[in-house]
Amino acid sequence: MHQYRVTKYxxxxxxxxxxxxxxxxxxxxxxxNSFGxxxxxxxxxxxxEQAxxxxxxxxxxxxxxxxLTVTGLENHRKYPNAPQEGSHIKAEAAPAVLRSLLREDFWCKLESHAAFIHIGYDYYMYIGMPIESKHP
Known part of the structure; x- marks a missing residue:
């Protein structure tokens, strides 16, 4: 598996x-807020966020x-549109879930047998794919 860390930094x-x-x-x-x-x-x-x-x-x-499948769901704020643990997310619907993850509405991992996308601390995104990307 090829793994990538995507950041705005x-x-x-x-x-x-x-x-x-x-x-x-x-x-x-x-x-x-101001930064630098x-x-x-x-x-x-x-x-x-759109990038x-x-x-x-x-x-x-x-x-x-x-x-991808939703795993490790944490919905402490009871966000009403959070997916259910184990639900299957079509690739075209993944950006909507990822938007909510980036906005900290809830947290989960999106995984399959061959890939994953996780949103981490400090606005990091981790992606694992079965092939090496031509555009890392």
Whole structure:
């Protein structure tokens, strides 16, 4: 399996040990706050969020993944539109689930026998695919 970490963070700003010292937003809740002297606007948040969703869809399409299963569901806030544990999500519906994950409405993993997409802490997205991407 080929694994990828998708982030909005500039790799040129990472320290030699891989840490990222720059002040950055990490959540939709940060809209309206300033980071490095720049205010995070709703428009900028939505632009970045859409880039993540487009990237996930492109990986799924490239790998020919048509369906993922919801695993490890955590819905402590009782978000009404959360999928059910074990439900099958068609690839074309995955961006809607991922949007909710990025917005911290609930948490889960999307997995299949050949692929996975997880949203991690600090706005990281982890993707595993059975093929090496031509566009990492």
């Amino acid at each position: 500039n790799p040129k700003l990472r320290n030699p040990d891989g840490t990222y010292p720059a002040e950055e937003w990490t959540s939709r809740a940060d809209i309206g 002297g720049v205010c995070l606007t709703r428009e900028e948040y939505l632009r970045v 993540y969703l487009d990237t996930a869809a492109a990986f799924l399409s490239e790998a020919g993944i048509s369906e």
